[in-house]
Amino acid sequence: MSHNLLDLAVAAKDFQALRVIKNVRFGINAGEVVSLVGPSGCGKSTLLRIIGGLDTSYSGKVCIKGEPPHLHSREVGLIFQEPRLLPWLMVAENVAFELGRKGRHHPYVTQLLAEVGLSDFATAYPKQLSGGMAQRAAIARGLFTQPSLLLLDEPFSAVDAFTRRRLQDLLLSVAGHHGTTLLLVTHDVSEAVYLSDRVIVLADRPGRISGQVIVGEARPRDRRNPQLIRREAEVLTLLNDGTNAFFDLSYDLASAPTPWQAARLSSLNFAI
Amino acid sequence: MSEVSIPASTAVVASSRFEFKALIRRVQGLLVPAVLVIIWETVVRAGWVSQHLLPPPSELVTTLADLAGNGTLLGHIGISSLRVLIGFFIGAGLAVVVGAAVGLSRRTEALLDPTFQALRAIPSLAWVPLLLLWLGIDEAPKITLIAIGAFFPVYLNFVAGIQNVERKLVEVGGIYGLTGYRLIARIFLPAALPNLFTGLRSGLSLSWMFLVAAELIAASSGLGYLLTDGRETGRADLVIVAIIVLALLGKTSDSLLLWLEVRLLGWRDVFDTRPS
Ligand SMILES: Nc1ncnc2c1ncn2[C@@H]1O[C@H](COP(=O)(O)OP(=O)(O)OP(=O)(O)O)[C@@H](O)[C@H]1O
Numbered sequence: 001m002s003h004n005l006l007d008l009a010v011a012a013k014d015f016q017a018l019r020v021i022k023n024v025r026f027g028i029n030a031g032e033v034v035s036l037v038g039p040s041g042c043g044k045s046t047l048l049r050i051i052g053g054l055d056t057s058y059s060g061k062v063c064i065k066g067e068p069p070h071l072h073s074r075e076v077g078l079i080f081q082e083p084r085l086l087p088w089l090m091v092a093e094n095v096a097f098e099l100g101r102k103g104r105h106h107p108y109v110t111q112l113l114a115e116v117g118l119s120d121f122a123t124a125y126p127k128q129l130s131g132g133m134a135q136r137a138a139i140a141r142g143l144f145t146q147p148s149l150l151l152l153d154e155p156f157s158a159v160d161a162f163t164r165r166r167l168q169d170l171l172l173s174v175a176g177h178h179g180t181t182l183l184l185v186t187h188d189v190s191e192a193v194y195l196s197d198r199v200i201v202l203a204d205r206p207g208r209i210s211g212q213v214i215v216g217e218a219r220p221r222d223r224r225n226p227q228l229i230r231r232e233a234e235v236l237t238l239l240n241d242g243t244n245a246f247f248d249l250s251y252d253l254a255s256a257p258t259p260w261q262a263a264r265l266s267s268l269n270f271a272i
Numbered sequence: 273m274s275e276v277s278i279p280a281s282t283a284v285v286a287s288s289r290f291e292f293k294a295l296i297r298r299v300q301g302l303l304v305p306a307v308l309v310i311i312w313e314t315v316v317r318a319g320w321v322s323q324h325l326l327p328p329p330s331e332l333v334t335t336l337a338d339l340a341g342n343g344t345l346l347g348h349i350g351i352s353s354l355r356v357l358i359g360f361f362i363g364a365g366l367a368v369v370v371g372a373a374v375g376l377s378r379r380t381e382a383l384l385d386p387t388f389q390a391l392r393a394i395p396s397l398a399w400v401p402l403l404l405l406w407l408g409i410d411e412a413p414k415i416t417l418i419a420i421g422a423f424f425p426v427y428l429n430f431v432a433g434i435q436n437v438e439r440k441l442v443e444v445g446g447i448y449g450l451t452g453y454r455l456i457a458r459i460f461l462p463a464a465l466p467n468l469f470t471g472l473r474s475g476l477s478l479s480w481m482f483l484v485a486a487e488l489i490a491a492s493s494g495l496g497y498l499l500t501d502g503r504e505t506g507r508a509d510l511v512i513v514a515i516i517v518l519a520l521l522g523k524t525s526d527s528l529l530l531w532l533e534v535r536l537l538g539w540r541d542v543f544d545t546r547p548s
């Protein structure tokens with residue numbers, strides 16, 4: 001099957017002796033929103049790095065609009081798992097990094113900073129931001145550039161639940177407005193289902209695709225839509241290797257020695 | 273009324289105590305030198321040390337006033353500062369250019385770095401006779417020596433700064449399509465700026481050191497010459513005055529660089545114990 005924006009077939013990706021990815025293939029059409037979910041360490045960030053052209057030592061074939069990914073291409077933008085703001089630039093200059101120093105007065109910068117709730121911090125340096133604020137600034141920077149394909153690596157994991165929902169809707173509206181295709185890594189299954197047209201589920205050791213869930217709901221979506229909840233359950237099942245088993249740790253905990261015993265007050269003896 | 277006035281007066285006391293503390297903090301650095309000067313003066317006055325070898329501070333003040341009065345001191349300061357300025361700019365400027373080339377390109381590094389490491393091992397004063405032979409006894413050998421002194425700290429720190437730029441930040445530049453000189457200007461140089469400043473500051477202090485070395489050996493003006501002159505005419509007061517002026521000049525020029533550093537590198541997230 002051929003997709004018109006991204007065609008990815010990574011046969012193998014090794015870090016030294018460790019095979020991190022084995023036989024992962026998927027494609028994305030222009031305008032789609034696709035999520036990658038999977039256990040920690042299954043190679044999601046590595047896949048994004050390959051698509052972004054940051055990692056070229058893999059075997060397989062990846063095509064973006066028919067060309068292999070290369071760094072410095074303006075087709076692909078990437079919001080990293082960490083903020084990666086440039087510490088010597090003010091927040092507004094970071095957001096408008098694409099335009100150079102003169103870009104910080106661009107009206108879109110002001111607008112984006114307002115949307116991510118950082119209007120008052122346009123002239124602050126990254127050291128003055130909290131972790132979540134830095135991540136929001138990084139999201140604004142990622143949205144400022146308008147690539148055809150925007151890769152997002154757990155973009156909202158460091159922000160509070162309320163802001164997260166606002167940012168999710170912001171992301172969808174910005175992407176919809178500019179026709180940006182999104183490939184998003186997340187650990188939050190309901191986020192994946194709410195945002196995406198398709199959720200690709202990965203399994204680990206080595207990283208491979210364990211299945212795909214298609215979310216066929218029209219946007220704007222209602223977060224309480226039972227169809228979405230059903231899709232979430234499907235994703236969770238895939239994440240659990242096709243079973244709905246849940247981890248019962250009570251036996252392990254009961255058999256483990258208690259490290260600390262509360263002293264019974266009655267056993268204490270106060271000599272008066 | 274008294275309930276109201278009590279907190280008010282404590283506040284006043286507290287704030288005046290605070291100002292007093294701030295004053296103490298500001299002048300405490302002068303305490304030790306002041307005590308030393310007093311001891312020095314008494315020891316010499318009491319005749320325990322020869323006045324000829326260790327002139328008392330009061331006499332130094334007279335000497336300083338004399339030198340300043342007839343304009344000679346200003347002349348010496350001017351010529352010495354000019355030498356340092358020119359030598360430092362040449363040395364540091366070359367170091368920035370060569371350091372950038374070596375730090376940014378593995379091939380240039382393999383080609384040039386061993387040579388510079390070997391040159392660095394030469395004790396700098398060993399250059400003096402050669403420079404005198406080659407360049408005569410004019411300004412050229414002095415400025416060259418100062419430039420050599422300024423070169424190495426700037427070069428070493430700048431190369432280290434460029435080579436230690438975080439991969440994660442370079443990747444950001446790559447994602448934004450930066451290559452070549454634009455990647456260098458927008459990622460590598462700003463990231464290496466803190467190291468560059470460390471190098472510039474130690475290069476500047478070495479420049480002053482090498483200035484004295486150069487002027488001690490062959491000069492007819494400048495603060496180093498004043499030192500030689502004082503020794504040859506047996507005037508310890510001249511020597512000490514020259515030393516003090518050198519210390520002040522070194523400190524002033526370093527403070528200028530520090531000021532620039534604070535202005536340009538305010539973005540750094542460093543642990544800073546200085547009171548704000
Ligand atoms: N530079 C590296 N050198 C060696 N091993 C690496 C490197 N980067 C990643 N790995 C390994 O590759 C595997 C996948 O890493 P990756 O960062 O892609 O995981 P991830 O799916 O993004 O995990 P998370 O959800 O925790 O971010 C991990 O097992 C990790 O140990």
Ligand SMILES: [Mg+2]
Pocket residue numbers: 044045046081153
């Ligand atoms: Mg990751």
